[in-house]
Amino acid sequence: MAAHEASPPDIWGGSRPSSAQTGLLIASALTSETFAPSLAPRSAVDQGLVTGLSVASHYLVAVAAQDALSGLAERLVGSTFLVGSPWLPEQHRTRVLEISVDLLAVPVGTSLALLVPAAPRERTVRALARFAACRVALSGAAGASLDLGHAGAVHLDRTLGLSGTFARVPLSIPLGAGVAYVVERNRSHQQLPTPDLESVSSNTRLVSVLVAGGVVVGLSGFAAAEGLLTRRLGDALHQVLPGTTGFWRVVARGASLGAVSTAGVALWDRAMQRIETATLTDEARIAGLDPTTVTTSTVSGSGRSLVPWDTLGREGRRHVLSRVPTRPAAAGGTVDAREDVGAPPRPFVDALVGPATDSPDFSIETVMGRPAVAEPVQVYVGLDSAPTPRDRVDLALAEMERLGAFDRSLLVLVSPTGTGYVNYVALAAVQYLALGDVATVTMQYSKRPSPLSLGKVSVAREQNRRLWMRIVARLREMPEHRRPRVVVFGESLGALTSQDVFVDWGTIGPAALGIERALWVGTPRTSRWMTEVTTPDRLEVDPDTVVVVNDYPQLEELGPERRARLRYVLVSHDNDGVTRLAPDVAFSRPDWLSPEARTPRPAPVSSDVPVSPRGTPPWARWRPVTTFFQTLVDMKNAQAPGPYRAWAHDYRPDLVRFVSAVYDLPADPEVLRRLDHVLEAREELRETLIAHAEERRRAAEERSPTTVAP
Structure with a gap:
């Protein structure tokens, strides 16, 4: 029996890839789709904002889903019905259960999503439930891929006697980049009516990537600083006040978020005051001019x-x-x-x-x-x-x-x-x-x-x-x-x-x-x-x-x-971002992005009657989270002053x-x-x-x- 227990290959050495790595894999894989065209062209800066905010959101959602799956696996580790199981050695129980939960999340999440298919004018709760099920399945697949990849790297190291060389290589970004490359290659072969419909030209991609990187780094830096402050403050409170460290860290997190919220409200109020003050200035009013003479x-x-x-x-x-x-x-x-x-x-x-x-x-x-x-x-x-x-x-x-x-x-x-x-x-x-x-x-x-x-x-x-x-x-x-x-x-x-x-x-x-x-x-x-x-x-x-x-x-x-x-x-x-944007675009496909809505509908040719382009552009697709930020930028650009023409929000x-x-x-x-x-x-x-x-x-x-x- 002892020989039997020692026989399973020890490929689970080292620590398991973290939830953050799972988030990086998913965020990296979905980066390419943020460059897809939407209702209107975007500048390099706009594209950078779309990419940065989308990638950060995908990362946070993936981390939350993976944390939930890891938490479920931890609860199963201590379950009495698994204690002493001959088919599950004690030293491998945690890792086997973690990867099992990740693998099971794929069919379970997919099945739940299929049980609540998209319906016209569906309730928000229904759409959120389907979105959550899909994201759990995606996180499970990503987590299992990293686990299996890590196990393979450990096995390769031990076979070749490399002392963990391959196991130390982070797999999340290379795997994500590979998926992103395949997606981008497939998208780049799609035929677009005119070159100017590309969201960002090749010579501005670098600017977009830099802006996106700045957004991601800024958000990551803020999260890291907030986490460090929470831990330090929580530990300090624990030293002088009764209560557990965990309790005081929760209190510290609430205090730090409250301070950030207070500062944000103050900055918002100040910005709004400046905007409202600007509306009181009147370039149409000249000193000494009697209003009764011009009205x-x-x-x-x-x-x-x-x-x-x-x-x-x-x-x-x-x-x-x-x-x-x-x-x-x-x-x-x-x-x-x-x-x-x-x-x-x-x-x-x-x-x-x-x-x-x-x-x-x-x-x-x-x-x-x-x-x-x-x-x-x-x-x-x-x-x-x-x-x-x-x-x-x-x-x-x-x-x-x-x-x-x-x-x-x-x-x-x-x-x-x-x-x-x-x-x-x-x-x-x-x-x-x-x-x-x-x-x-x-x-x-x-x-x-x-x-x-x-x-x-x-x-x-x-x-x-x-x-x-x-x-x-x-x-x-x-x-x-x-x-x-x-x-x-x-x-x-x-x-x-x-x-x-x-x-x-x-x-x-x-x-x-x-x-x-x-x-x-x-x-x-x-x-x-x-x-x-x-x-x-x-x-x-x-x-x-x-x-x-x-x-x-x-x-x-x-x-x-x-x-x-x-x-x-x-x-x-139909190309007005103001008439298209709503919060549910982030997690539910809107009717204006259905296959029927994307069917070309040519407008009558007339020199007398101004006509805005009809229908949703055929190249537009709904992409969870990403489409929301793309449409948000489309809304901003739709309201920008421009020539006198029936277009977007004009x-x-x-x-x-x-x-x-x-x-x-x-x-x-x-x-x-x-x-x-x-x-x-x-x-x-x-x-x-x-x-x-x-x-x-x-x-x-x-x-x-x-x-x-x-």
Whole structure:
């Protein structure tokens, strides 16, 4: 019996590969996939961030899964039914059980994943369970591979008498690199339509790798420092206070993480304060300039307004200054601010870039070929215009009464983006098509960019709901023949915050608030209302009244009868990262990456109608964790300023026809084509004016460094 016990080959010498090595193997193997193209090209720095964050996340998940498997093996080592087993020698019990658990994790994890297959609109818990099962199986396979590889290396060392030469070689990175090479070689042979669709060109791969390495090293350094601090502090507390070392290390870890969280919150608050302070600077406001000379009596901030000019903020001031003039400027040099040309008003242009600037005639009368019916009303209540949401609602209602918003035939309820921005093209389009007989009302809820304003969604939802309910009550007091039609417009986070008012009410919600129609562009994928109305067989949803489209020709393809029943239209470009990103993309394949969604859908060729590329690019694939970070970067890049085109998160060229169709403001095709050119020209002029104003502001600061910009 003793001879039998000594006979098994001693190939389990040395320590077992750690969970960290398993994590390195998996992270190394999955590095190549981070370079795969997604919705849009990425810069070298962006690629480095995607690779670094993805690799770090894969590593952490793998380590956690391997730790769980190792913990299970340790519990089995002490099990009574294995003690004294003749087939499991005592000296090999731990290693045999560890590798057995790893090997069993592969079929068990795979089977569990197959038991919960992916389903449309599945619950998060279900998707997480499948993801966890797959990762356990993957970690088991990686751990077993390292164990077997290590055993083989030990056996080879002893056969050749090399005293552990091969056993000391870490296998995780070479094995991972080999797998990554195979994956990359297979991907590189896939045919892409054009070379520019490659995520990163070969000459920038080095930069990407360096950035990724910096991210991984930084995260690893932080984790190592935090772990060292926890151990040292825990041991120190154990020396002076009762309790075990393990207990005080847990306390120390909580204290260190709490300190890190406190520092992070402080840094976040400071960064947000700087961002919000920047929105108070106004390059459109020149020292000594009287706001009443550059505004009309029907916009907020004017002499007649209840909203002080100084409380509008940068985006609010830009908003009221971008109104469309109703009539051409009078011949000669002197122009009254209420009758001037272009966008913004002539005195404002003179103040910015000098009286010699020639501004084209963008008045309603000139562009539409007909006199304006009324002066457009633009109500804008800034975040600083009143202290609370309720006060801002009261102020907005009073402002609507004072400026005559209820006297217009069309009332547009606008929810802005995070900074308070309202799409100038959408605003101008509705003012042109309504011949000025329109009022818009907007309330700001944040001063931060939309990605940093997610915590303000509840504030926006609440003040929108309060205002819109008060408007409904006000309209019911009016004779029916005098009531304006009520519509909604929202873009990006503004779309989400306005849709949130109707959550759990489906398409009944807007109708209950007297809202006749709505146009939303660039709706974030996290919108609960959008999920509701696009889910089949919901009692509170009339599917004939709502649609999600990529472009206007797609709307036309629905046919006249279907379009006649539509009331709520969501325009979401298929290559817009904002409309694609959601947390569950990390662990569950979204519908926009299904094989059906990646089927090429060519858009009609037309020189008149702007069309964003349709469908998900056929080269895009869902990759757990990695796709989330790729789409996160796609979202960032989609919002970057760029040329005037229907692409990603830029919906400006789409808006003329959608505003006309959705708000029932019909116009001839020739008029729509004319508006296409006019609105693009207005955008170019606006951007030029802002750039010139910024140059003048910087020049003034350089001349007078102590002067605070107004």
